[in-house]
Amino acid sequence: MAADIKAPPLREFPTIPALVPDAMAHSMPYVASDKIQEAIGFPGKLEEGWENKAVAKLGELVGKYRSLRVFMDACVHCGACTDKCHYFIGTQDPKNMPVARQDLMRSVYRRYFTPAGKWFPKLVGAKDMTKEVLDDWYKYYHQCSECRRCSVFCPYGIDTAEVTMAGREILDAVGYGQKYSNEIIGKVHRIGNNLGLPGPALEDTLLGLEEDVKEETGADVRYPIDVKGAEVLLITPSADFFAEPHVDSLIGYGKVFHAAGISWTLSSKASEAGNFGMFIGNYDQLRKIALRIREAALELGVKRIVVGECGHAWRVAYSFWNTLIGVGAGGKDPFAIELQRQLDQRHKQPTHICELTWDLIQRGALRFDKEKNDHRVITFHDSCNVARASRMGNTPGGQFEIPRNIIRAAANHYVEMAPDTIREKTFCCGGGGGVLTDELLDLRVKGALPRMEALRAVADGQGVNFMATICAICKAQFTKVLPYYGFKMNMVGGVHQLVSTAIRLGDQ
Ligand code: SF4
Ligand code: SF4
Numbered sequence: 145m146a147a148d149i150k151a152p153p154l155r156e157f158p159t160i161p162a163l164v165p166d167a168m169a170h171s172m173p174y175v176a177s178d179k180i181q182e183a184i185g186f187p188g189k190l191e192e193g194w195e196n197k198a199v200a201k202l203g204e205l206v207g208k209y210r211s212l213r214v215f216m217d218a219c220v221h222c223g224a225c226t227d228k229c230h231y232f233i234g235t236q237d238p239k240n241m242p243v244a245r246q247d248l249m250r251s252v253y254r255r256y257f258t259p260a261g262k263w264f265p266k267l268v269g270a271k272d273m274t275k276e277v278l279d280d281w282y283k284y285y286h287q288c289s290e291c292r293r294c295s296v297f298c299p300y301g302i303d304t305a306e307v308t309m310a311g312r313e314i315l316d317a318v319g320y321g322q323k324y325s326n327e328i329i330g331k332v333h334r335i336g337n338n339l340g341l342p343g344p345a346l347e348d349t350l351l352g353l354e355e356d357v358k359e360e361t362g363a364d365v366r367y368p369i370d371v372k373g374a375e376v377l378l379i380t381p382s383a384d385f386f387a388e389p390h391v392d393s394l395i396g397y398g399k400v401f402h403a404a405g406i407s408w409t410l411s412s413k414a415s416e417a418g419n420f421g422m423f424i425g426n427y428d429q430l431r432k433i434a435l436r437i438r439e440a441a442l443e444l445g446v447k448r449i450v451v452g453e454c455g456h457a458w459r460v461a462y463s464f465w466n467t468l469i470g471v472g473a474g475g476k477d478p479f480a481i482e483l484q485r486q487l488d489q490r491h492k493q494p495t496h497i498c499e500l501t502w503d504l505i506q507r508g509a510l511r512f513d514k515e516k517n518d519h520r521v522i523t524f525h526d527s528c529n530v531a532r533a534s535r536m537g538n539t540p541g542g543q544f545e546i547p548r549n550i551i552r553a554a555a556n557h558y559v560e561m562a563p564d565t566i567r568e569k570t571f572c573c574g575g576g577g578g579v580l581t582d583e584l585l586d587l588r589v590k591g592a593l594p595r596m597e598a599l600r601a602v603a604d605g606q607g608v609n610f611m612a613t614i615c616a617i618c619k620a621q622f623t624k625v626l627p628y629y630g631f632k633m634n635m636v637g638g639v640h641q642l643v644s645t646a647i648r649l650g651d652q
Contacts, residue, residue, distance in 0.1 A: 381616035461494045
C-alpha cells in the first residue's frame, strides 16, 4: 500500500458529501508520449491551431452522434445525478459531479454551436476552448470510469459516459492522449493482448495450468490454444493467463468445458477480450482491436465464440461485435458474412461464459459439491458494463440473475449487498474505464468508497468473506484497494473460481 494514499472513512449512513472544490485538481494520468500516440495513428502532441482542431472535432462528434448533441442540449440542471457518482462521493470534488463533468464540454459546445453562446457567452456559461479548459478535460474525463450509474438517475437519460468518451476522443485527436490506454492499444495491435504476452509464453502458462489441475483433481483437463476445428473459441482477458485471482476463473472455464465434453480453444492471435478502444471513445481503434478476433475465428474454423469474465469486453462483444466483425447479425462486409455462415447460429453469438455455464447447469450437465465452498460466505459485485450496458440470457435482467444463479448452484452461502448498490444501481469498483493505472491510485481508492461501505456492512453483519465478480478490471482494482479499507486482498475472485472449487470432474 502506498503510505501517502489514505482511504476516506467509511460512513455508516451515507449522506451527500460536503463540497471540497478542486480536491482532485492534482489528479491526472500520465500523458502519452509522441511515440505512443503516433504508433496508433494520433498526433504526437498539441500543435499550433489545436484549439480549432478540438472545436472542429467536437462539431464532427455532435454531428455524427445525435445522442451527444441531445446530451449537450437537454440537461436542465435538475441535480438528480449530482451525488450518484462514486468519484464525487469519494473525492468531494464538485467537478466530479456528473452534471459538472458534462458541463466541461457543454460550456464549449454552447460557445461554438449555439446562437446564445456565440452572442452572449457569459449569460449562458459558454467558454472558449483554451488550454486551461483542455487541461480540465484531461483531468476530469480521466476521473470518470464510464460506468453509467449517473444515467440511471437522470430523468432525461443523459449518459455522462458518452460525454467522457467524446472528451477523450477529442483529446486524442489533438495529441493529448493518455499513456495507459494508448500504450495498451498499441500492444494489442502488435502482439494481441493488453499485457504484451507472446504466444509461447501463453502456451507455457497453459501447460502449467494443466499440470496444476491434474495434481489437484487427477483429471486431464486441457487448456488448448490455436486448435483448428475446435467448437468453441474462448476470448478472455489476458489477465486470466497470469494475474491472481483471474487465473482461477480460467481454470474454472477449462473445467466446465471438460465436464461438459465441449471442444474448445484459446487463440494466440486473439488473446485479449478487453478492448480499450471503447474507453477512449474511438471507433477505428475499437474495430481494429476486434478484427483480430474475427481473423482468429475464421482461421480456426470455430462454431461458437464465448467470452470470459470481463465487464467492458462483454459490453463490446454484446453491443458492437455484430456490426464490427460479424459475430451476431448485422455485419455486411464479405468477411463478416463468411463468419456468420461459419458460426453455428443455433447458439447465441457471442455467448458469455456465464450463459454457457448456466445453460449446462440447467440441463444437468454439470454437478457440484457445494460444500467445497462452505468456507466462503459470498456476495456478488455487479460490474458496471455488464449491469448497465449489456444483457445475458433471454429475459430482462438476465445479466443480474445468471451469475447469481451460478453462485447459488456452486455454493451454499450467498448474501446480497444493499439494494441501492447492486444490479442496475451498482457502484463501479473505482478502476474501470481506463483509470486502472498506478498514478491514479488515489482516485481509485477514493472511488471505491461506496462499494467498500456496502461490503463492510455485509462483512460485519453477515460474515461475508468473499466478493465474486465477473470483470478482470474489478478483480485487479479490488485486489489493490481492499487493504486500504481493512479487507484482505484475496477476498475478491471470479464466479468461475467458485465453479472451479466445487465442480465435479468425470466420476469423482
Ligand atoms: S459515468 Fe460513472 S464515473 Fe462517470 S460521471 Fe457517471 S457515475 Fe461518475
Ligand atoms: S440528472 Fe440529467 S438533467 Fe439532471 S442535472 Fe444530471 S444530467 Fe442534467
